[in-house]
């Protein structure tokens with residue numbers, strides 16, 4: 592065989608990070624999960640997921656935020672590819688290449704993005720014809736955030752976050768993310784939320800009408816006023832320095848600051864693109880965050896296309 596016979600084309604897709612504009616958390620269900628009412632938005636920090644036919648399953652990890660991501664069977668992208676293979680009986684093993692830009696364990700769903708990307712890329716590579724609903728069902732079994740990341744954009748999440756409904760959203764939102772040096776574990780933050788609530792009765796979660804109206808008008812000030820995260824107090828309780836990060840961003844002119852999901856990334860909404868640049872510069876100069884990223888939303892998952900042979 593010539594060496595060209597060993598070069599198989601692969602498939603590539605870029606999947607964004609998410610921020611929860613609102614995250615309302617109900618009391619724990621019998622299965623331990625918390626019922627949610629959340630508004631997700633895809634933001635322009637992307638992981639790239641490439642899959643190539645191979646003799647054995649494997650995953651390799653590159654990119655700015657590669658450190659600490661498991662390159663074994665605990666990797667969510669690998670688990671997703673194998674789950675798709677198991678339920679369909681289709682396809683051969685793949686080598687997965689992740690190029691990570693999304694902060695790890697930061698409350699921005701990087702692992703979920705990689706899992707969603709692996710599902711989309713393997714679905715194409717193996718020539719499958721599952722419906723969007725079938726893929727979403729499989730995604731939900733792998734993680735609550737994954738169905739949203741099959742498409743991105745702006746959407747309402749209910750159930751444990753896996754039930755996605757579109758919402759009308761206008762405008763472009765300019766974000767500055769303050770990253771933390773150490774991650775927070777999602778289950779630990781949910782548990783801390785329950786502990787802080789104690790025996791206080793918690794109502795069933797609902798998305799706020801004000802936020803949905805603000806999004807439908809594309810009014811950044813009104814969106815900022817309506818943002819909220821029920822996990823924020825728990826994230827601050829576990830990582831008290833986050834309170835200072837929030838204060839710093841507000842003092843530098845953010846419209847609003849919020850812990851992203853289970854944290855510890857703090858998301859600041861800026862008035863416009865210029866204000867976002869000023870805010871990112873001030874936050875960086877002040878040294879109040881380990882790292883600072885600018886992004887805009889909503890953005891969707893990129894096209895599923897051929898990857899260069901490697």
Ligand SMILES: C[C@@](CO)(OP(=O)(O)O)[C@H](O)COP(=O)(O)OP(=O)(O)OC[C@H]1O[C@@H](n2ccc(N)nc2=O)[C@H](O)[C@@H]1O
Pocket residue numbers: 611614623624625626627629697698699700701703733734735736737750751752777778781851852853854
């Ligand atoms: C908090 C959120 C907000 O969007 O995002 P992150 O901050 O992790 O990105 C999500 O609820 C995270 O979703 P995801 O990371 O997919 O969670 P899963 O793998 O489904 O669950 C991990 C663990 O989180 C807790 N969990 C998750 C979702 C939920 N509705 N209730 C929960 O109590 C459970 O302890 C569960 O065992």
Ligand SMILES: Nc1ncnc2c1ncn2[C@@H]1O[C@H](COP(=O)(O)OP(=O)(O)O)[C@@H](O)[C@H]1O
Pocket residue numbers: 659660661665666667668689694695696697698699700701702703705706774775777852853854
């Ligand atoms: N492909 C992946 N990318 C990032 N983290 C992964 C991946 N696969 C498994 N993990 C594990 O999942 C944990 C949570 O990661 P991540 O999805 O980035 O955070 P979060 O749930 O806060 O959004 C990490 O600490 C890591 O050990």
